[in-house]
Amino acid sequence: MITFPCQCGNKLFFGSTHCVRCQNRVRMCPLCRQITSAGKTDGPWACGNPSCAVELRACKNYLKHSFCNRGVVQAGNELCNYCQLNRVLPDLTVTGNLKKWRKLERAKHRVLYDLEGLGFPLHGQNPELYFEFKSGATSHAHGCVSVDLAEADSVHREKIRVKFREPHRTLVGHLRHELGHYYWEVVVASNCLEDFRKAFGDERQPRYSVAKDAYYASDTNEHWQQEFVSEYATMHPWEDFAETFGTFLDIVALLNTTQHFGWSQFDPHDFKSMLTAYQRVGVAANEMNRDMGMLDLVPEVFTPPVARKLEFIDRLRRG
Ligand SMILES: [Zn+2]
Ligand SMILES: [Zn+2]
Ligand SMILES: [Zn+2]
Ligand SMILES: [Zn+2]
Known part of the structure; x- marks a missing residue:
């Protein structure tokens, strides 16, 4: 993620709510996508980007729960356009749930910001996108992205990661994956199904439930890296x-x-130029992580079949 300059010269980060140097509140403007100073109070302010200067108010999730640094533009809305997408929230009277929800929101905001930057629509689609954060399976169905609250517990998440032999298991990763299912439904299914089938295979044959049972019943396919970005991807074209x-x-x-x-x-x-740059950065980042005894940052192998599938996704955002 990029950083943003504060009016005092300090560096502001994507999740910043205050500048530690000048003590001003700082907020993300949903129109110009910049973080700027919002003054010393929680009252309305004008976006500090002079070419924008739109009137903004604090999101209710900041006023009530001290997180979410996004401004609200439309009159009548208490929540910013990312927080509005929540339908089910954890029971905040349960100790620890607020902390878990905050982690989920931080990941959600980051992923949505990048999706918007790529031109993927967050509002006004059929079905509408919304989020549920509760105990249960992490999944997507008809616009509902549901994330298991337990995934916000890093000990739990690491145990599952090892059990399923995953190179990473993160909240941003879960959200990016489930949103992939959402955009398959709203962008691919209605616009480019035949092209999808050429790139990923026919999603009707075998049926999803059959493919899922077969995946969990079989041993590892050791050659999955030749055509897939992950072992899990071998289950079904979806x-x-x-x-x-x-x-x-x-x-x-x-x-x-x-x-x-x-x-x-x-x-x-x-x-192609992006993928080459990513692979170059990936080699250096992996070596830095290994220097520090950490997991590889970029574990994927980008074979020609994998690169072709990534190019299909790249074409989606270009319309
Ligand atoms: Zn400052
Ligand atoms: Zn602005
Ligand atoms: Zn918000
Ligand atoms: Zn999935």
């Missing part, structure tokens, strides 16, 4: 699409960051 969509968002997020800090150069209109 899971392959969601895994590839998630990886595409990983690529975009990381390249936006490295470009911002002057660590990589690529042509954002040419996916």
Whole structure:
């Protein structure tokens, strides 16, 4: 993620709610996508970007729960346009749930910001996108992205990651994957199903439930890396699409960051150039992580079949 300059010269981060140097409140403007100063009180303010200067108010989730730094534009809305997408929230009277919800929201805001930047619609689609944060399965169905509250517990998440031999298991990763299912439904199914089938296979044969049972009943397919971005992607074309969509968002997020800090150069209109830059950054990042005894940051192998599927996703955002 990029950083933003405060009016005092300090650096502000994506989740910043205050500037630690000048003590001003700082907020993300949903129109110009910049974080700027919102003054010393919780009252309305004008976006500090002079070419925008839209009138903004604090999101209710900031006023009530001290998180969410997004401003609200439309009169009559108490919540920002990201927080409005929540339908089911955890029971906040249960100790620990507020902390878990905050972690989920931080991940959600980050993923939605990148999706908006790519031009994927968050509102006004059929079905409408919404989120449920509760105990239960992490899934997507008809616009509802549901994330298991337990996934916000890092000990629980690491146990599952090891059990399922996953290179990463993160909240941003879950959200990117489930949103992949959502955009399959609203973008792919109605616009480019035949092209999807050429790239990922026919989602009707075998049926999803049959493919899922077969996946969990079988041993590891050791050759999955030749054609798939992850082992899980081998289950069914829908899971392959969601895994590839998630990886595409990983690529975009990381390249936006490295470009911002002057660590990589690529042509954002040419996916091949983006993938080459990502692989170059990935080798260096993996070695840095290994230096620190951590897991590889970029575990994927980008074979020609995997690159072709990523290019399919890249074409979706270009319309
Ligand atoms: Zn400041
Ligand atoms: Zn603005
Ligand atoms: Zn909000
Ligand atoms: Zn899935």
